[in-house]
Amino acid sequence: MDQAIELTLEQEFSIRCFAGQVQQMSREQAQEFLILQYKQMMIRETMFQEILKHNWKLDIDSTSL
Numbered sequence: 001m002d003q004a005i006e007l008t009l010e011q012e013f014s015i016r017c018f019a020g021q022v023q024q025m026s027r028e029q030a031q032e033f034l035i036l037q038y039k040q041m042m043i044r045e046t047m048f049q050e051i052l053k054h055n056w057k058l059d060i061d062s063t064s065l
Contacts, residue, residue: 053059
Protein backbone atom coordinates (compact mmCIF):
# COMPACT_ATOMS: atom_id res chain seq x y z
CA MET A 1 0.00 0.00 0.00
CA ASP A 2 2.91 2.34 -0.67
CA GLN A 3 1.22 3.75 -3.75
CA ALA A 4 -1.21 6.63 -3.33
CA ILE A 5 -4.59 6.03 -4.89
CA GLU A 6 -5.23 8.58 -7.58
CA LEU A 7 -8.62 9.79 -8.71
CA THR A 8 -9.77 9.90 -12.31
CA LEU A 9 -10.29 13.21 -14.07
CA GLU A 10 -14.04 12.66 -13.78
CA GLN A 11 -13.73 12.18 -10.02
CA GLU A 12 -11.57 15.30 -9.69
CA PHE A 13 -14.17 17.27 -11.65
CA SER A 14 -16.92 15.89 -9.44
CA ILE A 15 -15.03 17.01 -6.34
CA ARG A 16 -14.67 20.54 -7.71
CA CYS A 17 -18.39 20.70 -8.51
CA PHE A 18 -19.19 19.39 -5.05
CA ALA A 19 -16.89 21.97 -3.45
CA GLY A 20 -18.72 24.73 -5.30
CA GLN A 21 -22.06 23.48 -4.01
CA VAL A 22 -20.78 23.29 -0.43
CA GLN A 23 -19.38 26.82 -0.64
CA GLN A 24 -22.92 28.07 -1.31
CA MET A 25 -24.36 26.36 1.77
CA SER A 26 -24.85 28.03 5.11
CA ARG A 27 -22.79 26.72 8.00
CA GLU A 28 -25.82 24.87 9.40
CA GLN A 29 -26.64 23.32 6.02
CA ALA A 30 -23.03 22.20 5.59
CA GLN A 31 -22.97 20.65 9.07
CA GLU A 32 -26.22 18.75 8.47
CA PHE A 33 -24.96 17.61 5.09
CA LEU A 34 -21.67 16.43 6.59
CA ILE A 35 -23.48 14.41 9.25
CA LEU A 36 -25.69 12.81 6.57
CA GLN A 37 -22.65 11.99 4.43
CA TYR A 38 -20.91 10.38 7.40
CA LYS A 39 -23.98 8.26 8.13
CA GLN A 40 -24.17 7.15 4.50
CA MET A 41 -20.45 6.31 4.56
CA MET A 42 -21.01 4.10 7.61
CA ILE A 43 -23.98 2.38 5.96
CA ARG A 44 -21.90 1.74 2.82
CA GLU A 45 -19.09 0.29 4.90
CA THR A 46 -21.52 -2.03 6.69
CA MET A 47 -23.00 -3.13 3.36
CA PHE A 48 -19.53 -3.91 1.98
CA GLN A 49 -18.72 -5.93 5.09
CA GLU A 50 -21.94 -7.92 4.75
CA ILE A 51 -21.31 -8.54 1.04
CA LEU A 52 -17.78 -9.74 1.75
CA LYS A 53 -18.96 -12.00 4.58
CA HIS A 54 -21.57 -13.50 2.28
CA ASN A 55 -19.23 -13.93 -0.69
CA TRP A 56 -16.45 -15.37 1.47
CA LYS A 57 -18.97 -17.68 3.15
CA LEU A 58 -18.24 -16.18 6.58
CA ASP A 59 -21.93 -15.75 7.36
CA ILE A 60 -22.65 -19.47 7.72
CA ASP A 61 -24.89 -20.16 10.68
CA SER A 62 -22.91 -22.15 13.31
CA THR A 63 -25.97 -24.36 13.96
CA SER A 64 -25.77 -25.74 10.42
CA LEU A 65 -22.33 -27.27 11.00
